[in-house]
Amino acid sequence: MTANRAVTYQGPMKVMVENIDYPTFELRDGPGVNPANVGRKVPHGAILKVVTTNICGSDQHMVRGRTTAPEGLVLGHEITGEVVEVGPGVEFVKVGDLCSVPFNIACGRCKNCKEGKTGICLNVNPDRPGSAYGYVDMGGWVGGQADYVLVPYADWNLLVFPDKDQAMEKITDLTMLSDIFPTGFHGAYTAGTKTGSTVYVAGAGPVGLAAAVSAQLLGASAVLVADLNQDRLEQARRIGCETVDVSKGDPRDQIEQILGVPEVDCGVDAVGFEAHGHGKDSGTEAPATVLNSLMEVTAAGGALGIPGLYVTGDPGAGDEAAKIGSLSIRLGLGWAKSHSFTTGQCPVMKYHRGLMNAILADKVHIGDAVNATVIGLDDAPRGYADFDSGVAKKFVLDPHNSTGRVKAA
Template identity: 65%
Template sequence: MSNNRGVVYIGEGKVEVQDIAYPKMETPNGKPIDHGVILKVVSTNICGSDQHMVRGRTTAPTGMVLGHEITGEVIEKGKGVEFLSIGDIVSVPFNVACGRCRTCKEGHTGLCLHVNDDRAGGAYGYVDMGGWVGGQAHYVMVPYADFNLLKFPDRDQAMSQIRDLTMLSDILPTGFHGALKAGVGAGSTVYVAGAGPVGLAAAASARLLGAAVVMIGDFNKDRLEHARKMGFVPIDLSTHDRLGEMIAAVVGEPSVDSAIDAVGFEAIGHGGKEQPAVVLNQMMEVTREGGSIGIPGLYVTEDPGAAEKAAQTGSLSLRFGQGWAKGLSFHTGQTPVVQYNRQLMQAILHGRLNIAEIVNAQVISLEDAPKGYEQFDAGVASKFVLDPHGLLGAA
């Protein structure tokens, strides 16, 4: 049996790379399964959602192995796995989904009814998402493998483009979902809140969908400069408190066709204070009448570290009447990755989407993960990709 190491949450602001158990073909409750595979992890990314837990902003327990953005090689498979072979390189949707329940059959794989005893929806290495072991590790087990995993058609081609393909597990489909649900199409004017990796992925997706102009708002000047280099219009929120006027300076009117919230519940307002509803209220303000808002940014049911008492239980001070009066459409929730990852894979493989460059992917070793978390939390304009076996360096 091979040794295994993984990134473990050990307390507020702290992660360590530790020896962890080699994965077994069983559920978190210890029930044996025959529909899973064990993967040798090729790449696994640090996500902003991981940072929420590491900052102590959720009820995540210490000892949790983190990581829900996983790409790997099949090295073992259960007897019930029919369509995957040993040696296949696959992308793992961050949603753990059975493919058999009502919501999965309807395409809502982020709301699977069978993989989490506490609520709808499961994910690897994430609080309240079913207890599935995370993939910031050398090895990980994936259940319902035939349904969940996306096999890359050619191993050599996949490894040559692995820095792009590693984004298929979460942030690229999440950004695409946000753009699609915001109604982005040919000639759209688009505003994206947040110039982090998901915001950049949403902006790239909006461009892929035919947007005429994509603006990205943030306070982080390094991230805004990177967004500018990638061809997006930066909106420096530190210079002005009237977003509509800044948008009007770009498109000639103080509104957009589509808005995307890629920030979530830890949003910062002017003055540097947390305002968990500030982005959503801004979205309603600047989205045109009858327009749509996509909300891929994470919102939680419990936020013990929130400055506002109401926000500690997920309650936000929304100007919902404004959204109602304007007839706006909102779309929230986990992205159903399997709806999009195959098409986005093709866009990558055929040169339509240089997503690794757009999110400024930086490859580091698994053992350097704590440094990656620290730098990402400080706001660097990068997406950290962990390379547990040195395979990305070789590629």
């Protein structure tokens, strides 16, 4: 039996690399697996040798102990890999194909999937609509920060790259197709970004930078990226964005200095529930800050794209309401300004093929934009610690050194 190692959550701020079972075409019991999914047959699945798998801010929420994730959960939902085995129900995906794996697990058969709402598939998670690899309350599909991973409904879920050699040359760009590039694009797109738009992106982490790059692709005339972290703001400036340092106070003043008016056309929340206050309150967690601020700075009739994660269970929240995802949102302000809001998981399949084509045609270099940094699987604990410290990097795990680029975190 081929060995398989994986990154597992071991409690707040603790991850480790340990041996796990090699995948089979059946979902077995384990940490976080819904009892109703135990024994589920996956003849439509494929087993992938993981080429790259990224550390995501959503993973970091779990590792910080800010969710109800169980100890022992195998992490990782941003996966790119080579098919090494297919189940008897797979017709089109072949052994040897190099593929991007959408972080959404979708059946392709239910009403939502047929309408393109693959982030809320009805058939893969007994707890609620929507599922993902290696994530809390998502059905228990084993995560991909591992040597090998099982992908169900392979013909539907996998995006096969047309040329393996070309794909490997651009792998630090293409690895972002599993999540953050489509997620950032979804944020900018649902915020209504179009030619000439002014766009405010809250958060200069990898998703925020992906949203900023996406706004540029969509034709924005000005993209403003806000954060507290100076290194991340500098990374935003490197890719041609204006920046807003919210530690200095109300972002409207800085927006007006940049644009001549205190409002923008489009707002994107790439922060989520671990947001901090602005100005003198920047050292204090205030989970509704970004949403309320976006309503203030987005012009009447504008839209808010909200790819930032909000959860229904946050044991580390500062008050009882926030522990169940209940926040003090100024909905009256948004209503008065006729704002529209788009929330929830990005339906990756809606965007990933087009974004792949943009990468392959050299129209965008998302890996450079988010400062992709390739490390080995054994360096994952250090990568998590560095990412938590706020470094302006997107860590890409390469379990087999398939890229030849592995270096220390």
